Amino acid sequence: MSEFIPPGSLYHLLPSPFPMKRGGSLQGAHVAYETWGRLDADAGNAVLIVTGLSPNAHAAANAGNPETGWWEAMIGAGKPIDTDRWFVICVNSLGSCKGSTGPASIDTVTGALYRLDFPELSIEDIADAAADVVRALGIGQLACLIGNSMGGMTALALLLRHPGIARSHINISGSAQALPFSIAIRSLQREAIRLDPNWNGGHYDEQRYPESGMRMARKLGVITYRSALEWDGRFGRVRLDSDQTDEDPFGLEFQVESYLEGHARRFVRFFDPNCYLYLSRSMDWFDLAEYADGDVMAGLALITVERALAIGANTDILFPVQQQQQIADGLRAGGADAQFLGLDSPQGHDAFLVDFARFGPAIRGFLDLS
């Protein structure tokens, strides 16, 4: 399934065995990553980005791959994450299908695809793998660690499990623990995939592929990634032209339905269903409170970082801004100079991917002082 993997990725071989938090270990596993800018002689200008569930490491165009990346507007010369100053790294999450070892990879021990034999994946494993990339690049301390969405969880795990790994931290639309509304949504997405007969207990192939399950999961994702407010303005009750609809009495009729269909179509064959299940479940399990006798604030306060910014969109229903407020409060309790910023972006959880007018200056401003 090499179509998942962007060209030009760099690969870092993880220590073998690479132990997994919930048991088991990986042999000969690797993570894909990309970089932008130049690392200073003292390795003091490194910025690491850890991502949401679906992105690859190709956050922006670079020498290895000139194609537009998923955070192109944010990373580059003169951009908010300014590559004239910063050496930027983006790591594809362990467990993903975008270059790093995951359920869609070949188990080097058996020679077969892992599928559901991949060990249980936790956010902490993703964090440990990313930390290993940082060390391998000779970076003692990151100038800044940036995590988006699921990456916000990964970043917190990284900071907690690798004290001193970053001087500063930007947590974007992240969360210190999964809460029941988001667990319910993800549980339903996984159920949609698992109910698809073509999922077949994880044993699908290109011919028999759980396409309808993945489509449902993606549509539900897109619904919860955006906001009602944005869609009111964007789609209203506009209907499709008659040549875009079909004879099916329950088929597509409104623009918003066609928008979801388009998103689903662009996703279903470009993300491995088993990897999706593993990454999705890792978020449900994530809970910093585990490190502090069930007290999430105390878990956050265990983290040592000099400065932090927890930022999100007020319209986010998946990782509501109260969770970013909590991150800022908890890190402050741990001694950080931490601020919270809730932005009036209409685009919900995904705002950081599109509302550069609001997120750009906030991130630039924080990094300028780093």
Add this chain to the structure above:
Amino acid sequence: MSEFIPPGSLYHLLPSPFPMKRGGSLQGAHVAYETWGRLDADAGNAVLIVTGLSPNAHAAANAGNPETGWWEAMIGAGKPIDTDRWFVICVNSLGSCKGSTGPASIDTVTGALYRLDFPELSIEDIADAAADVVRALGIGQLACLIGNSMGGMTALALLLRHPGIARSHINISGSAQALPFSIAIRSLQREAIRLDPNWNGGHYDEQRYPESGMRMARKLGVITYRSALEWDGRFGRVRLDSDQTDEDPFGLEFQVESYLEGHARRFVRFFDPNCYLYLSRSMDWFDLAEYADGDVMAGLALITVERALAIGANTDILFPVQQQQQIADGLRAGGADAQFLGLDSPQGHDAFLVDFARFGPAIRGFLDLS
């Protein structure tokens, strides 16, 4: 599928043919309804309740059926809708499977189940059928028309198409037009049912039944009927006891997942899938703006009613309170003494079904002045 229908319903035969707004007509169709209290000699004390998508007409215990109804706390002697004073009627929506004629009924012309041969159903048809019950009971003007959720749409259609049918109106968690977030959710629910191979273009039976599609649709419904806030307090991250979980690595683990599963199990065999599709789509189509050149406020202002209350929960993500605010503003523009009340109920769209401490006094207070 008589298990859908509560015992003790009354039936009203609709005029035959009964014309449908979007074309076609019904022959020999009927609606189920129930009543509480006694109609005054001048028929001036009648209150009609039109419901959400899934409820039947059994809103509370009565002589015909002593079982607890779905709005038991609200209807009865001394309760907010006081049956010592009011003669209360609740109508099962046309198109439902709970006693009224719908896609799960036998077409009296062909002798076969309608299934997808049922004509396209609109909210307006549901409203017209309810209006016919009112007239048949000899009621010239309702003292109050109450609509919940989808019933809020039905009530607005009733008021607009049957001027003078009600002196006052309570619109609960309703909407004057479907907006894209709720359309997207409903579209996905319908897709889940239609994707289930057992749906089979509407030709299922008890043996081959679209159970997984209905389960997905219901779970997605329950997620959007409640609120993240409520679930944080109610479920948090509490896990199931080990004897409630199974060996499936992606099976139920958190209480919130089990809650959804329980809701789904209680629903899937008790609501007809084709009826669900028809009622769901009727909501997407509903738009009072159609009556006023695309201006929803002008559509509302066409309605004549003396007093109105539009009420909802601030945590509702499906029919957000801005839509109830809009209803109050629009009815006021049409000359009504209309107020809006956004309640701080944590339970989201479903709050009117559970938060009697807040909804009860508001409804009682309005009716006391009627």
